[in-house]
Amino acid sequence: MSALAAALSQVSETTARLSRLSQRAFQNPYTSVEWPSTLEPERDWFSTPEYVSLHGTPMWTGLDEAARRRLAFHEAAGFYSLNIHGEKALMQGLAARLYRSDLTDRTGYLHHFLDEENKHSIYFGGFCTRYARVYRSRQPLFGTERERDVADFLFFATTLIFEEIVDRYNRVQARDRRLHPLARFINDNHHREEARHLVFGRRVVSAMWTAGAPHWTGSTIDEIRDDLARFLTATWREYYHPDVYADAGLDDPWELAESAWAAPAQRAHRRKVSAGCLEFLTSVGVLVQEPVDAF
């Protein structure tokens, strides 16, 4: 039995409960939001200012209020874009595992997961294509070949890292009364849905590690840990997007991305937002040290 099949069997009560909750929360993304005909990026906030990637840097201090809001608007589109790209990879991975020969009887919740990710992308894409654009990703479309159990584990573990960080942004921005109602809705809707995915993610990652790690060599485990650390860094790098800065009218966007990445306030922000996820991965033995490059 594969490590994923063993893990899904072990968490079957959880996935049955999550499936019932997903059925109850089933939604139509084409009717549940009314898209305004236009937005005013320099009048309204579309991202929480404290979560804008230049917050706490000298550049932020030098921006006037309208420029800060304009940047926050493009960062909202950047945030929704990185969600689109992350969910594309997630949907591909989920689809590849649906009805795989060793998972035939265990795919029930994967259908909900896939369905919900597709709907999230409809919201994110709806915003980006109406009011801004879909910013590009730097995640290549090809990957390193791995044995199946390792590939399965890395797929669900990287998904968890990606979703835990995103969810922190969603939770904060859903509650932020300064934000435009559309931005609050998109963040709130995503957070409510992701709550189920995060429960599943933590359970399945923990169970897969327990099932798989005893059979992996030391070098394989080292490589898994290094991959997760690199993925965390690459994920965070997407939040400092030169194209977003250029669209917000800021000069020298690549150098700006690099200086923002290195700014002490931003390093502290990344560490704080990542803390819950890293504590979990450490508590179950997946990680043994903080991925320092991300901070």
Next chain:
Amino acid sequence: MRSEADIRAALHAFVQRHANDFPLTDDTPLFTLRVLRSVHLPELILLLERLRAGPIDVEQLQPGDFASIDVIVRRFGAVS
């Protein structure tokens, strides 16, 4: 846009940081020998974009584009 020598030096520094004590040359097959893996590419692509001050179309990339430092410099050393 930096010079080819600058780009080559920055690439060496990036790869060496991930290569531990591996003896690195400009034609070391980086992915074949697993000095780098696909998980390193987003950071590498960002570095290359910054060095050449121009975007790279990730959707058009092939695994062979990053085969060695020589190949990377030939493929991405100038803004096309």
